[in-house]
Amino acid sequence: MVNRVFQIKITDWVSFLEDMYREYDIYAPQSFEDKLYFEFLDKSDIKNISYRDIAYRTVQPIKIFFLPVGETVSNTSNSEEIDKNYKKKILVGLKACDLNALSILDEVYLDEDFIDPFYKHRREDTIIISSDCTDPLESCFCTEVDSQPYPVKNFDLNLSLVDNYILIEVGSEKGQKLIDEYGKDYFKEANNGLIDKREQNREKIKSKVEEINTEFATKDSYDLILKGNYESEIWEELAEDCVECGGCTNICPTCHCFILVDGAKGEEFFKNKYWDSCQLDDFTKMAAGEDPRDEIWKRFRNRYFCKYNYKLDNFNIIACTGCGRCIEACQGDIDKREVLKKVSETKKNKKTNREEVN
Amino acid sequence: MKENPYNPIKAKVDDVITESSTIKTLKLIPEENFSFQAGEFIELTVPGVGEAPFTPSSSPYNTESLDVTVMEVGRVTRKIHNMKKGDITGIRGPLGKGYPIEKFENKEVLLLGGGVGMAPIRSLLLELIHDTSRFEQIYLCYGSKTPSDIIYKNQFEKWRNVKGLKVLRTVDEPDENWEECVGVATVLLEKIDINVENSVAIVCGPPVMMKFGTYSLLDMGFKSEDIYLSMERNMSCGIGKCGHCALGKYYVCKDGPVFTYEQIKDIPEKWV
Numbered sequence: 070m071v072n073r074v075f076q077i078k079i080t081d082w083v084s085f086l087e088d089m090y091r092e093y094d095i096y097a098p099q100s101f102e103d104k105l106y107f108e109f110l111d112k113s114d115i116k117n118i119s120y121r122d123i124a125y126r127t128v129q130p131i132k133i134f135f136l137p138v139g140e141t142v143s144n145t146s147n148s149e150e151i152d153k154n155y156k157k158k159i160l161v162g163l164k165a166c167d168l169n170a171l172s173i174l175d176e177v178y179l180d181e182d183f184i185d186p187f188y189k190h191r192r193e194d195t196i197i198i199s200s201d202c203t204d205p206l207e208s209c210f211c212t213e214v215d216s217q218p219y220p221v222k223n224f225d226l227n228l229s230l231v232d233n234y235i236l237i238e239v240g241s242e243k244g245q246k247l248i249d250e251y252g253k254d255y256f257k258e259a260n261n262g263l264i265d266k267r268e269q270n271r272e273k274i275k276s277k278v279e280e281i282n283t284e285f286a287t288k289d290s291y292d293l294i295l296k297g298n299y300e301s302e303i304w305e306e307l308a309e310d311c312v313e314c315g316g317c318t319n320i321c322p323t324c325h326c327f328i329l330v331d332g333a334k335g336e337e338f339f340k341n342k343y344w345d346s347c348q349l350d351d352f353t354k355m356a357a358g359e360d361p362r363d364e365i366w367k368r369f370r371n372r373y374f375c376k377y378n379y380k381l382d383n384f385n386i387i388a389c390t391g392c393g394r395c396i397e398a399c400q401g402d403i404d405k406r407e408v409l410k411k412v413s414e415t416k417k418n419k420k421t422n423r424e425e426v427n
Numbered sequence: 428m429k430e431n432p433y434n435p436i437k438a439k440v441d442d443v444i445t446e447s448s449t450i451k452t453l454k455l456i457p458e459e460n461f462s463f464q465a466g467e468f469i470e471l472t473v474p475g476v477g478e479a480p481f482t483p484s485s486s487p488y489n490t491e492s493l494d495v496t497v498m499e500v501g502r503v504t505r506k507i508h509n510m511k512k513g514d515i516t517g518i519r520g521p522l523g524k525g526y527p528i529e530k531f532e533n534k535e536v537l538l539l540g541g542g543v544g545m546a547p548i549r550s551l552l553l554e555l556i557h558d559t560s561r562f563e564q565i566y567l568c569y570g571s572k573t574p575s576d577i578i579y580k581n582q583f584e585k586w587r588n589v590k591g592l593k594v595l596r597t598v599d600e601p602d603e604n605w606e607e608c609v610g611v612a613t614v615l616l617e618k619i620d621i622n623v624e625n626s627v628a629i630v631c632g633p634p635v636m637m638k639f640g641t642y643s644l645l646d647m648g649f650k651s652e653d654i655y656l657s658m659e660r661n662m663s664c665g666i667g668k669c670g671h672c673a674l675g676k677y678y679v680c681k682d683g684p685v686f687t688y689e690q691i692k693d694i695p696e697k698w699v
Contacts, residue, residue: 142433143433182667182681183432183666183668184432185432186430186431299695325668325670327670328663329669331472331477332475340433340472340478345670345671347673352661355659355660356501356503356504357500357501359699361699362696371673378676379673
């Protein structure tokens with residue numbers, strides 16, 4: 070089914086958001102020194118969101134809204150675990166690279182065997198109003214991971230600025246409901262001319278991302294590049310500049326690993342959950358001391374295989390959306406695209422699985 | 428599905444049995460209904476201190492209480508060793524996938540355990556001997572470092588009398604009273620006459636034993652899909668989310684802890 074697309078004037082969009090402000094906390098990107106940061110909006114800020122300025126992804130990944138850096142997930146003194154003060158949220162201006170990450174987070178946290186109730190609750194109570202990317206960053210590489218700089222899934226509404234109109238694509242029932250509830254007669258079905266123009270704009274930006282990545286382009290997809298290269302000696306060399314800060318995994322929109330920490334406060338016992346990183350020492354260390362990833366380069370290698378091979382095997386999608394945040398965050402100036410390019414140029418080295426026998 | 432998989436249920440310590448100098452078994456009485464399949468595991472919470480994963484060592488048929496056999500290796504297990512009758516623990520679970528016992532029916536079942544790896548094996552054994560007629564023959568091969576390191580000491584005599592079960596033991600370092608085998612656990616495999624075409628093998632022990640045990644079984648002619656391994660990793664959340672127990676593409680907590688060798692043979696770090 071083709072999604073419905075509406076067209077409205079920018080000024081009408083502002084009053085649409087202002088109407089929703091009563092019931093929702095609204096977050097949108099705000100510019101600071103050429104970077105965009107998600108911030109909570111005061112009502113007076115709404116009219117100041119410049120849709121022309123929300124041109125690329127924010128510094129923070131989408132997961133901050135669904136997986137707090139730390140939270141209490143079990144508590145003996147309080148059976149009411151879900152924070153009732155939690156207000157429904159509207160997130161405005163998310164880009165495709167963040168939306169695609171939700172597919173991975175949903176696989177992990179909404180896995181029907183064990184649903185994480187905290188994540189589920191936040192997901193349900195959050196409305197996502199995404200927008201097309203119009204000015205990709207140097208670190209962007211969504212086109213290299215088989216994606217594109219405009220949302221195709223996981224949004225409730227998506228905005229595209231075309232001429233003086235905002236095109237609003239409805240991506241979910243939740244999005245349609247919002248329009249039904251708050252939309253006024255200024256919502257008009259978009260005319261085909263504007264939609265065609267949106268497609269042209271999108272293709273232009275896609276080419277721009279491809280252009281940014283000309284020097285990093287590889288013949289094969291990243292999952293194929295890695296296959297057969299697990300035991301390559303190149304990993305030690307590639308990891309030389311890694312300082313094990315964990316920045317790449319913290320900033321990654323798909324990285325979901327955490328650590329549980331038990332604690333006590335008086336008679337009360339609790340379990341807290343904090344972001345953790347597979348890049349850090351001891352992440353896989355077992356009780357008796359054995360550690361399958363006891364060296365930096367093994368942990369460094371794991372990040373690539375987890376993203377491009379293991380997640381693909383398990384969920385049929387890779388856990389990299391090409392947002393490029395890990396490239397910007399890296400203290401060792403490691404560019405993932407360069408790493409994968411180098412791996413693609415090494416000779417595959419396949420060992421048999423019983424090499425140790427006899 | 429439980430509403431909040433991070434919440435433990437309360438379980439009271441009913442008894443603490445000292446098995447060896449480093450191993451104790453706690454008998455726990457859960458305050459809510461709790462049952463498990465052999466090979467599945469639990470996260471045992473010491474309130475306010477931490478959690479650690481253990482496979483219950485008692486019979487799955489016993490739904491009133493469960494035994495957890497714990498070797499003292501670190502911070503949490505030290506606290507567990509200090510627990511007394513009446514203390515409260517928390518348990519989350521059962522977690523993971525256990526032994527597919529229906530696949531063992533009408534076959535010869537070889538259990539190969541080493542050290543504290545005997546814990547999951549005992550739970551499985553107790554289930555198997557609940558009705559030995561389901562299986563062609565059961566072999567229990569158990570290796571430990573010294574005779575005093577043997578756990579469940581007084582139960583072996585009982586097991587020796589079970590029809591359809593053969594028990595073999597070995598120690599690396601015998602004392603003057605030891606009359607059974609000497610050597611690593613795999614030496615016991617040479618002493619059994621088993622039809623590998625119609626057999627399954629279950630292995631649980633320290634990494635080095637898992638590795639050489641598996642290779643010995645393969646050399647005997649076992650197919651890799653007939654070798655079941657209880658894998659150990661740093662299981663924490665137990666529900667396939669926290670990432671600490673990754674083994675190649677698997678999470679041991681959710682996809683295991685029981686794997687066939689066929690499933691994991693291509694994973695380079697399978698033996699740690």
